[in-house]
Amino acid sequence: MNDDQQPNNLVVLQADYLEALRLGSGRAADQVVQQALDSGADAGDVYLDIFQPTAYEIGRLWQLNRFTVAQEHLATAIIERQMGELHPLFRPRHRRPQVVVIGCVPDEQHRVGARMVADFFEADGWTTYYLGAATPIDSFVAMAREMQADLIGLSVQMIYHLPHITAFAAALGCYGLDGIPIMVGGMPFRQQPDLVHTLNVQFSSTNAREAVQQANQRIAVPTTTMAPDVPLLPVASATLDAFRAARDQIIRLAVTHSLTHPAEVAHFGAQATQILTAGFEFMTRMLETAILLQNTTLLEEQLIWANTRQPYDGVPPEHLLHRFQMYAAAIKDVLPAPYAAEVQPYVAWLIARQRQFVDR
Numbered sequence: 330m331n332d333d334q335q336p337n338n339l340v341v342l343q344a345d346y347l348e349a350l351r352l353g354s355g356r357a358a359d360q361v362v363q364q365a366l367d368s369g370a371d372a373g374d375v376y377l378d379i380f381q382p383t384a385y386e387i388g389r390l391w392q393l394n395r396f397t398v399a400q401e402h403l404a405t406a407i408i409e410r411q412m413g414e415l416h417p418l419f420r421p422r423h424r425r426p427q428v429v430v431i432g433c434v435p436d437e438q439h440r441v442g443a444r445m446v447a448d449f450f451e452a453d454g455w456t457t458y459y460l461g462a463a464t465p466i467d468s469f470v471a472m473a474r475e476m477q478a479d480l481i482g483l484s485v486q487m488i489y490h491l492p493h494i495t496a497f498a499a500a501l502g503c504y505g506l507d508g509i510p511i512m513v514g515g516m517p518f519r520q521q522p523d524l525v526h527t528l529n530v531q532f533s534s535t536n537a538r539e540a541v542q543q544a545n546q547r548i549a550v551p552t553t554t555m556a557p558d559v560p561l562l563p564v565a566s567a568t569l570d571a572f573r574a575a576r577d578q579i580i581r582l583a584v585t586h587s588l589t590h591p592a593e594v595a596h597f598g599a600q601a602t603q604i605l606t607a608g609f610e611f612m613t614r615m616l617e618t619a620i621l622l623q624n625t626t627l628l629e630e631q632l633i634w635a636n637t638r639q640p641y642d643g644v645p646p647e648h649l650l651h652r653f654q655m656y657a658a659a660i661k662d663v664l665p666a667p668y669a670a671e672v673q674p675y676v677a678w679l680i681a682r683q684r685q686f687v688d689r
């Protein structure tokens with residue numbers, strides 16, 4: 330759904346919501362939000378189909394002198410309070426490795442839109458830093474550098490704040506960070522999307538949901554290697570043979586250990602053993618190849634893939650980490666010690682690298 334295609338019940342509820350805000354009644358506004366959620370809308374729909382069009386309507390009514398400044402302030406305060414209350418519903422179901430830093434350009438006081446965009450990114454699994462209204466450029470850029478941003482989001486409402494975007498891009502260049510794409514949004518871009526070309530930024534979006542979709546299409550999963558420093562020595566061919574001979578036993582043991590953690594596997598139901606076995610078989614093949622080629626870049630690519638894809642299949646990064654640890658324990662139990670000692674650095678590398686995905 331978007332603000333141009335509200336289902337009927339949300340159109341009605343949005344009118345009720347506007348009336349509640351006109352009367353200044355936070356309680357009545359709460360009831361409308363609850364009704365929307367009860368009718369099957371999710372928190373994102375409440376943002377885009379109730380809060381956003383109501384805020385636009387309040388602006389229009391203020392312009393026509395039918396809403397006072399005080400009424401608008403009260404209404405915005407209620408919307409922001411409710412956004413805080415709905416925020417837990419934006420908890421991500423999976424994590425992505427990308428980082429986004431979002432805020433308003435200097436002097437820009439309209440922060441509700443940027444906050445909505447931030448909540449949608451957070452729900453989508455991005456590590457998200459929302460800086461609020463009127464953020465000084467140098468400090469914003471420093472934060473983007475410190476948090477290793479893959480994307481910067483700038484919100485602008487007043488047309489005369491647009492030059493701040495150009496200044497921001499220049500500042501990014503001064504810090505040598507001009508590789509970080511800038512995404513922009515706010516009223517000027519709703520009215521004139523091709524402004525992005527004039528301002529020489531990467532893209533704009535007209536609402537929070539679309540912003541996340543576009544970002545996911547445009548921003549590749551980072552491939553920078555932060556490989557933990559584990560020395561990888563050549564592995565004797567006898568070790569590889571022993572590893573191959575023991576592979577089924579290692580996998581069976583790792584599966585058995587995994588099944589003793591119902592919180593991590595219950596959602597697989599009757600398929601749990603089959604799914605876990607397939608996962609450990611996949612991992613074993615990857616490890617064999619990496620050991621044979623003495624190369625962790627392959628594992629790195631595979632981990633990026635796994636951490637992007639597998640949360641959709643019910644395996645968040647922390648479960649992956651745990652499975653790697655159980656796999657390491659199974660190797661120790663099954664392989665004779667001298668062979669295990671040669672294979673373990675590769676598994677240790679996987680575990681250390683996976684921990685970085687969990688900690689992000």
Ligand code: B12
Nearest residue numbers: 384388438439440441442482483484513514515536537540
């Ligand atoms: C609330 C409000 C205020 C509040 C803001 C408080 C706050 N905490 O944010 C206050 C009182 C501070 C304010 C001040 C002013 N305001 Co005012 N304000 C509004 C109002 C009514 C609602 C804004 C809002 O919350 N919108 C809801 C959000 C969700 O929508 P959004 O911002 O468009 O965000 C969505 C998309 O644009 C997009 N998006 C937004 N940011 C980003 C960023 C990225 C990276 C991406 C990808 C997408 C994206 O996604 C968002 C979510 O889907 C608007 C009306 C309107 N049409 O917007 C007027 C409005 C913007 N204000 C207006 C004016 C004139 C002013 C003042 C100049 C008034 C004055 N004389 O002082 C000042 C300027 C202050 C300043 N320096 O910034 C006018 C602007 C008119 C014009 N053509 O320029 C408007 C349009 C009202 C009107 N109809 O006349 N305002």
